[in-house]
Amino acid sequence: MPGSQTAKQATRNSALWRLAGRYRATLITGTILGVIGVAASLAQPYVIGRLVRAAGLDEPLGWLIAVLCLLFLADAVFTSLQAYLVGRAGEDIVRDVRGLLAGRLLRARLAAFASHPQGDIQTRMVTDTSLVRIALSQSLAQLTINGFMVVGGMVLMFLIDVWLMLITLGCLTVASCLALLIARRLRRAALRNREDTGSFGTDLQRVLSALPTVKAARAEGREQQRLTALADRARNSGVHVGALGALMTPAVNVGLQASLAIAVGVGMTRVADGGMALADLTAFIMYLFYMVSPLVMVFVAIGQFQQGRAAVQRVDELAALPQEEAMPPDGARPGWPDHSHPSAVHFQNVHFSYGGPQSPQVLSDATFTVPARGLTAIVGPSGAGKSTVFHLIEGFYRPTGGHIRLAGREIESLPLSSLRAHVGYVQQDIPTMRGTVRENLVYAQPDATEEQIGEAIRMAQLADVVALLPAGLDTQLGDQGTGLSGGERQRLSIARALLSNPSVLLLDEATSQLDARAEHALRQVLRDLSRSCAIVAIAHRLSTVVDADRIIVLSDGNVRATGTHDELLRTDALYRQLASTQLGERYERPPPLRPAR
CATH class of the missing domain: 3.40.50.300 (P-loop containing nucleotide triphosphate hydrolases)
Known part of the structure; x- marks a missing residue:
């Protein structure tokens, strides 16, 4: 519990999170547009259910087809706008983060700066800041939008049939707990991979900055072996991250597939004995299908956010370097204390x-x-x-x-x-x-x-x-x-x-x-x-x-x-x-x- 409180406090004090706050309005606007697109998606199974019912009753279908087409169009337009706004905000955040870090590094006290290998600093400035974009923009937006899709779909499925939804929810809960456990391990693995990548960058810079010496000492083979070993270590930790990330989707899919099989089996039984209308079962199954991608994306976004948090932690360490006092603009030349002093x-x-x-x-x-x-x-x-x-x-x-x-x-x-x-x-x-x-x-x-x-x-x-x-x-x-x-x-x-x-x-x-x-x-x-x-x-x-x-x-x-x-x-x-x-x-x-x- 104390560790969790410390992590939350560090997040609140993060310079990067404060910097991302400048684009809160753009991110919120993009998220709202995404939610509107989600609402259009959630309405589609309901309209399709009405379409099935109207076809069975030989009622006119034209207006329902028109509404369905409008919903498809609204879904596409609002989802595209959301992706554009969130993507632009992410690029703006990366630009500002890199600008902030450049200033902090250039004004850092030499003693503090020297404590970080330069290759690792470069890795944090380039690669980690790119992961920060995912953590501070894309993953949070995806969590919000797809989370809304999942919650909205569940509510509508409850309204269609409570008992069928409870059975489905049980299967999804087991899969979700497993995915969250994987996500926690993914963050630790991602931090280790960022450190291993930084070590490789540090040693690469060491060798390249002294390349004439390396050649004169005939040390190319030894240095290649050393760099290869570091690359192999980064590769192994990267494979570990990839393996955990690869487990996220199957863990959710198993729960979804089990839910789908049970829902179809139980639902058809209830339709056969008259306890459930075929149109309702059709809408329920469609909602379940519609939840597949958003639910997977929720846990993918959680995994991305965990990797991004590891990058944020490393970037914040650079932003926290002790600073010298601010300098005046270029060209300013303050006076010397006393030119007449002996x-x-x-x-x-x-x-x-x-x-x-x-x-x-x-x-x-x-x-x-x-x-x-x-x-x-x-x-x-x-x-x-x-x-x-x-x-x-x-x-x-x-x-x-x-x-x-x-x-x-x-x-x-x-x-x-x-x-x-x-x-x-x-x-x-x-x-x-x-x-x-x-x-x-x-x-x-x-x-x-x-x-x-x-x-x-x-x-x-x-x-x-x-x-x-x-x-x-x-x-x-x-x-x-x-x-x-x-x-x-x-x-x-x-x-x-x-x-x-x-x-x-x-x-x-x-x-x-x-x-x-x-x-x-x-x-x-x-x-x-x-x-x-x-x-x-x-x-x-x-x-x-x-x-x-x-x-x-x-x-x-x-x-x-x-x-x-x-x-x-x-x-x-x-x-x-x-x-x-x-x-x-x-x-x-x-x-x-x-x-x-």
Whole structure:
């Protein structure tokens, strides 16, 4: 009982059910039209009975035939209108559900989003939302319309002969109980099948996103076996769903067939001894025939609704993801807290763990300051927490302890719109999306002018690349930027960040795929840019940051040392080891940069 109450409460609180409420009027109208069609169907056996009686009495039949034809026409018209309205409402619901989910996913907190495999998310967005349409529109309408048909037919059959109807009802009750039992098991099986299908989608995306690695490792056979095993598991659970669904119709049909046989046998006996008119038996049998399809459809709709409820549950889980605050419309650029403040970023005793306070700390008591102008580098071994620093500055995650201030303001007090409008971020994995070069370039600044675009391209050393593209900035790129080399995609990402004119620019290993010449040119660009904003660069290649104004050495989540390259070579053993490993003991500085003016 508590579980049932919980399920009912969850249904009432479902975002999808509330969304479907927008189309209540259309669904109700469609249902009413369907009920009118049902009424026309229920009247047909009565008119046919009158037709049989009139024929036996040699009375005129023309008007009865005309009425019967009108009933046939009304049944067809109203049933068609019902199907159209309910179908349209179902498509509208799916569109709105997918739009809602798209917004919820895009605004979800990264920690919550990362807890769901992306392949499973795609399955829920595409396949499960299609099943939601069935649950929230078609199955409910079918339940109402066919249920009315069944109840109306039973009432009229009771009026014709009570005892014959009681015998028929007993057979139908047994069949209905069996069908309801199957329907309950069908919902559990459908939920398992949706989960298995999501697992297959997740693994498929994992393999396809790393297809070059799979081929290089000669792992095609192993991955095919793994995917086949997951497909087989989804197939087995799908077969289980199909088997239960296939049992629904026979369970009802057995009851109907038994009812029909008994009704015909008992009815003919009563007609023979004069206890029942032949016209009444004809009408009774016709009502029983008319109930066959609606009664089957009632239980089919119950089965569909149970499968749809499983999909609704999975979709509601996505709709319930914790959200970031709402962003303003594209193009809005809220102000930075204080451009005159001496520090751009300040970490004070910051602690952070991706799994919460009880999990291993990625950052532990980290304290450092990034000035409002100049180039600050963050170096350290893998796992030291360098990328985590950027995630916290961008507001992707919240620290589990300590304080982070931007331009003197607590980061929690800043609207995300202001924070991300003024903090540019170039990721390590060089995200480039399908679309034109221009669309990728202006992604964060869609209202950029041609002059601003040209300046960003020049500063990122991308002008020569664009000039060689077949359609220039309008050249189409494939998934993950196919059509550009790794270094070209990296420069495109840098140009995209520069186009936003950020107050703080975060570069996560931004020169990893640049050659020596392009790296030296970009170092000069960063030096020039650092006169007007704060640049924070994560660097595994120390040659890119030896000219930094300040270098922060991270180790095991702690700030180990801070200073210039020359200072750290003298004072910090870890930095000296990193420099020795990468640059050799006989280190020679790269060509000097021209002084900033």
